[in-house]
Amino acid sequence: MSSKSRTVSLNSIMTGALLVALATSPSFVRAQSTAADIIGIVKDPSGAVVPNVSVKAVHEGTNFSRQTKTNAEGIYEFRILPPGTYTVSAEATGFKKYINEHLPLDSRQVLRIDIALAVGNLNDAVTVVAEAPVITTETPTISETRKFLTDGPQGTPIMTFFGKNTTLFSLLVRDAQKGEQV
Secondary structure, three states, X not given: OOHHHHHHHHHHHHHHHHXXXXXXXXXXXXXXXXXXXXXXXXXXXXXXXXXXXXXXXXXXXXXXXXXXXXXXXXXXEEEEEOOEEEEEEEEOOOEOEEEEXXXXXXXXXXXXXOEEOOEOOXXXXXXXXXXXXXXXXXXXXXXXXXXXXXXXXXXXXXXXEEOOOOHHHHHHHHHHXXXXXX
């Protein structure tokens, strides 16, 4: 067997191993998902965190709901939610019920909704009607993830690539440019 054949064979094995590792890694699987997250922290009027608050997220289109409680640091998390428009509410003894409606949640977005509870009776509610536009500060993402590779003639798109991980594609292109068979 020639050294060139062994090199091509070794490259094929390494490329295959890389594909298996990428395809089974949690971050790669998550990147292929359309699920999104809502997270936040609950505080009282003095700015102190409030543990054990009941927080609920309801998908306004399907009425799908999830409920959780804040931890000792006042943090709550709703992971792997379907995209859509949500209502987030929070309840705790000694505080007015908090309701925040019509919150858009896009695919793979991490939406942070920090909740400020007002002292009062649970029968009273504080409904957030207008709020500043939501800015995702939890992840360094750009909302548009579709990229067109325009290396074809006259800038014609030759491939549509979803996602931000171009490592695999760049490895394939690199090997193709070397003229090696993969």
